[in-house]
Amino acid sequence: MAETSLSGYSYADYLALEQDGDVKYEFHDGFITAMAGGTPRHGQLTSNINRALGNSLVNQDKPCIVFSSDVKVRISSTNRTFYPDLSVVCDTPETSEVDQHAIINPQLLVEVLSISTADFDRGAKFTHYRQLVSLREYVLISQDEIMVDTYYRTDDGTWEIESYQSLENVVVLKSVGVEVAMTDIYRKVEMEG
Numbered sequence: 001m002a003e004t005s006l007s008g009y010s011y012a013d014y015l016a017l018e019q020d021g022d023v024k025y026e027f028h029d030g031f032i033t034a035m036a037g038g039t040p041r042h043g044q045l046t047s048n049i050n051r052a053l054g055n056s057l058v059n060q061d062k063p064c065i066v067f068s069s070d071v072k073v074r075i076s077s078t079n080r081t082f083y084p085d086l087s088v089v090c091d092t093p094e095t096s097e098v099d100q101h102a103i104i105n106p107q108l109l110v111e112v113l114s115i116s117t118a119d120f121d122r123g124a125k126f127t128h129y130r131q132l133v134s135l136r137e138y139v140l141i142s143q144d145e146i147m148v149d150t151y152y153r154t155d156d157g158t159w160e161i162e163s164y165q166s167l168e169n170v171v172v173l174k175s176v177g178v179e180v181a182m183t184d185i186y187r188k189v190e191m192e193g
Helices: 011-020 040-059 118-122 124-129
Strands: 002-006 025-028 031-035 065-067 072-075 080-082 086-089 108-113 137-142 148-153 159-164 170-173 178-181
Touching: 011 025, 011 031, 040 065, 040 086, 040 108, 040 137, 040 178, 072 124, 080 124, 108 118, 118 124, 118 137, 137 170, 148 170, 159 170
Parallel strands: 108 137
Antiparallel strands: 002 031, 025 031, 025 080, 065 086, 072 080, 086 108, 137 148, 148 159, 170 178
């Protein structure tokens, strides 16, 4: 989660801070939070899902683009900007009017959980992400146990959850019409215990 938090800033202040440094920051309605580095396990899981999902989309000739954690997502309605671990856009990527480096129309978002971020990612962050009209699916990947949860927005606006807890499972990503094997997500990831 956060290393440093600054309060009382405008979005212009946030953009200037990001432009002047090598640190990634998230914006929380006047609060600026520096992003801490991830663990090797977090990095491996992020790399694995990026590769597996990207390959599946390419192999099925889907018109989707997979973005890494270097691309921000802006939620204007709640005045938040986050760096999800992975974003997928299946239309032309649209950027924020106030931040040309932040997309506003992801169809799928992925976060790799850690002990310090899990509650926030499952709770408040998901509440903000749900404000994105384009968002159809939110995927949470545990780095502490074999577990992937997918939240899918149905046509009537309700959210369905599927939980995968075995390496024999195949994760169904309904929003983009592909499946990803749990063995691909957890490939070469050393679990403790």
